[in-house]
Amino acid sequence: MQHAPLIDHHCHGVVTKELDRTGLEALMSESYLPPPTGTHQFQKPLGLAIRRHCSALLDLEPLASADDYVARRTALGSREVSRRLLVAGGVATHLIDTGHRSGEISTPEEFAALSGHAVREVVRIESVAEEVAASGVSAAEFPARFEEELRRRSRDAVGFKSVVAYRTTFRIEQTAPARSEVIEATGRWLAASEGRRPRLADAVIIRHGLWAAAGIARERRMPIQLHVGFGDPDVYMHACDPTHFTDFMRFMEAWGVPITLLHNYPFVREAGWLAEIFQNVYYDVGAILNFTGASSTRVMRDALEMGPYSKQLFSSDAFGLPELHYLGVVLFRRALSQVLDEWLRAGDCGTRDVEEISHAIGHGNAARIYGLA
Ligand SMILES: [Zn+2]
Known part of the structure; x- marks a missing residue:
């Protein structure tokens, strides 16, 4: 089967400085802390997958x-390793979230x-x-x-992303707050973060x-991505079940704003x-294919x-x-073709269906909702 071109609808840049083993392993985990003494990050499915597919x-x-692996990676240098793996992935278009540790990764x-x-x-x-x-800014000026x-930052962008689940969980009120409430909350937030980089965790x-972005997304027909579940360690996983955020999805359905669950x-x-x-709801299993190897x-x-393809x-x-970019492609293609082969062999779909499903998930759905050619 010929591979359809892929749109990676959610990813981040790569580190371009040289990485020692500790630095490399830190990026193989979402944990804040290194693994316990006497163990390392290659001792899990992701480590095996890197050794198998990237070597x-x-x-x-x-x-x-x-x-x-680490010795060879160090000898080649970060830029060359990035070039080889990114080119080999062969993704047509990457949609890059630029809001996470942007000072440490490529623009x-x-x-x-x-x-x-x-x-x-x-x-x-x-x-x-x-x-x-x-x-x-003052609290009173903040909302506007x-x-x-x-609005300014998203002028050339194709979507918004929210990490509401990390910061407050999904078990929050989901209506648009009154301006007076926002000003009051901002006053508390600014006072509490005096002298430090403000970290937003106020619901x-x-x-x-979310509602301000939704207004812009509605005008410009752009999706809002919502982080769900696995990710940073600062989550209370049980409260990151996306069904807790049903009200917001329903509001956005009425507005015609696509929500993509990550x-x-x-x-x-x-x-x-x-x-x-x-x-209006879309979903992926990105990152998870890498970590389950x-x-x-x-x-x-x-x-x-059950989800529609x-x-x-x-x-x-x-x-x-x-x-992680390269494995994302390899494991996605492998997993999708293995499942569709099972369906084909069982007579649950035909070869035309396999092509249609692969193209839709790998490219067509993202092209349609993000307005990409
Ligand atoms: Zn991400």
């Missing part, structure tokens, strides 16, 4: 040892130059709020300045950001169900269990390491 691109035998321009692929930007709502708060900045201000682990079935029920086909099987999207959610 050959670094001129090593598949499943080269972690020590050999979209650097990323496009390294990979030779097209790049578009997704604006992270909470990062814009934090930048506006740090600019010396924040909206203005969202009222985050709701204001990662969704371990709520893959919930995400598939939401996509089945709501006209050898078992990633099972995750894809769950993702395809006109609603599923491809993403790597790679951050920092080009290995």
Whole structure:
């Protein structure tokens, strides 16, 4: 089967400075802390997947040892490793979230130059709020300045992203807050973050950001991405079940704003169900295929269990390491084709269906909702 071109609808830049083993391993985990003494990050499915699939691109035998892999990576240097892995991934277009640790990773321009692929930007709502708060704005000026900045920053972007689940969980009020409430909450936030970089975790201000972005997204027909489940360690996982955010999805359905649910682990079935029920809900299992490695086909099987294939999207959610970009592609293609082969062999679909499903999930759905050619 010929591979359809891919749109990676949610990913981040790569680290361009040289990485030692500690730096490399830190980017193989979403944890804040290193693994316990005497253990390392290659001792899990992601580590095996890197050794199996990335070694050959670094001129090593598949499943080269972690020590050999790190030594070869160091000898080649970060830029060369990034170039090899990003080019080999062969993604047509990357939609890059520029709001997470942006000082440590490549800019979209650097990323496009390294990979030779097209790049578009997704604006992270909470990062814009934090930048506006740090600019010396007063609480009374904040709501309007924040909206203005969202509008300005998203002019050439293709979507917004929110990390509301990380910051407050999904178990919050989901209506638009009154301006007076936003000003009051901002006053408290600015006073509490005096002298430090303000980190937004206030539900009222985050709701204001979501609704302000939604207004812009409605005008410009852009999706809002919502982080779900697996990700940073600052989550209370049980409260990051996306079904807690049903009211907001329903409001956005009335506005015609697509909501794309990212990662969704371990709520893959919930995400598939939401996509089945709501006209405007889309979902992916990005990042999860990388972290489940050898078992990633099972995750894809769950993702395809009920969700319409006109609603599923491809993403790597790679951050920092080009290995994660490359694996995102390899494991996605493998998992999808293994599940569709099973369906084909069972007579549950035909070869034309397999092509249609692969194209829709890998490219067509994202092209349609993000307005990409
Ligand atoms: Zn991400």
